[in-house]
Amino acid sequence: MEEIRITTEYIKLDALLKLCGVVITGGQAKAAIQDGHVQVNGELCTMRGRKIRAGDSVQVAGRGFKVEKCL
Template identity: 60%
Template sequence: MEHITISTEYIKLDQFLKLAGCISTGGSAKALLQEQMVQVNGELEERRGRKLYPGDEVQVQGEGSYKVQSEQ
């Protein structure tokens, strides 16, 4: 599992996917989510704006698993 560090209280899922290198644009996030390829904390997620907080885990089919961590 790869750890992705954020410097804010939370990060939106589409921004997180870009930060993790899974996608290059917001439109790519929408397509990825519509194809049900993303899970947050073990549950399928379809909302680009889902807020992720430190400790949340994101699994992207074909890419890997990521954990949100705080900069502090």
């Protein structure tokens, strides 16, 4: 599982997918999320604006990401 560091309290799911390089555009992020290809903490998530916080994990396209807070 890859570690992603954020400096804010949270990051929206669609922005996280772009940050991780899983998608290039917001439209691609929206499609991946709405088509049911994204799991947050092991559960299917179809809300692209979901707030992802430190400690959450995201799985998409065979890749896993763990979000950590960077001070």
